[in-house]
Amino acid sequence: MTRPTRPLLAALALTTALVLTSCSSSGQEDEDDTSADATGSQPPAATAAPVPGTPSAPATTDPGTPSAPGTPGTPAPATTPGTPSDPGTPGTPPAPGTPSVPGTPGTPAQPAGARWQPTPGLAWQWQLGGGVDQSVDVPVYDVDGFETDAAVVAALHAKGRKVICYINAGSWEDFRPDAAAFTKALQGSGNGWKGEKWFDIRKLDQLKPLMAARFDMCRSKGFDAVEPDTIEAYNQNSGFPLTAEDQLRYNRMLASLAHERGMAIGLKNDLDQIPALLPDFDFAVNEECAQFDECARLSPFIQAGKAVFHVEYKLGTEKFCARTKSLGLSSMQKKLELDAWRKPC
Secondary structure (H helix, E strand, O other), X not given: OOOOOOOOOOOOOOOOOOOOOOOOOOOOOOOOOOOOOHHHOOOOOOOOOOOOOOOOEXXXXXXXXXXXXXOOOOOOOXXXXXXXXXXXXXXXXXXXXOOOOOOOOXXXXXXXXXXXXXXOOOOEEEEOOOOOOOOOOOOEXXXXXXXXXXXXXXXXXXXXXXXXXXXXXXXXXXOOOOHHXXXXXXXXXXOOOOOEEEXXXXXXXXXXXXXXXXXXXXXXXXXXXXXXXXXOHHHOOOOOOOOHHHHHHHHHHHHHHHHHOOOEEEEEOOHHHHHHHHHHOOEEEEEOOOOOOOHHHHHHHHHOOOOEEEEEOOOOHHHOHHHHHHHOOEEEEOOOXXXXXXXXX
């Protein structure tokens, strides 16, 4: 499906550890639709000053129909970052008997019970545009990792919320502050959105340290989980001869990176690979499964006690809520801009 256009921050310089600082811009709420969730009708809370040493992250994709999962907008000029360091540099070795998940050397694997596991039925808010409106009374927020300050994550935690870090893990975006770290060889065909190109996900040795740096950013800001976007390039016109096995290897690498850092990770769309990837992912995020009559394909997550966070853009709630609620999905209607407005089931 699609990912919305939204304002972008001016790119910041990356340090050796790809440490960035971002400031959230103040957003606007929807004032025209009286059916919107009342909790989202208050003015967005002011974005607190960034915590020193905290970097700043990307936007959303679409379901499994060949579409363009990028996030356009008017890209801010990106400064040339430094070469990101591989967070996999061996540090404190795991304690004897504590296995490491394949991914980043020297980082102990995080036991499944030690990280957040969202369960079916949790209400959520997904906002990737504008300053985060912290007034929405739901237990889960999914926000842009680069554009959300650590102080905002901390403020949401203080209200008892869990916070998911949205990043783009499958395609290059020329407006991100670390854009220059991705060589031309990693960039394939455009994915339909201005300034975005599919990654050659076969090049794990090059992409892994770059993704690890983004995941480190999410962890340093205090996020509980990661939502990696555009992770089904194998069935798109990527410009590379990618296979389903290439995608499975890449997606499992992302899952390992998240788990090593104590964060949960969600499978974004990629419906065909749910049976194979279910053990590796802690929840799912889906766009427009009702529009394409595919929601039942997400049932394995529900049956495994894992949440499915779902949105529709074109359909009104009266056309999908009864069905998706019966399946156990956490559903709501959103605008393509993915601003603060929401209409939950």
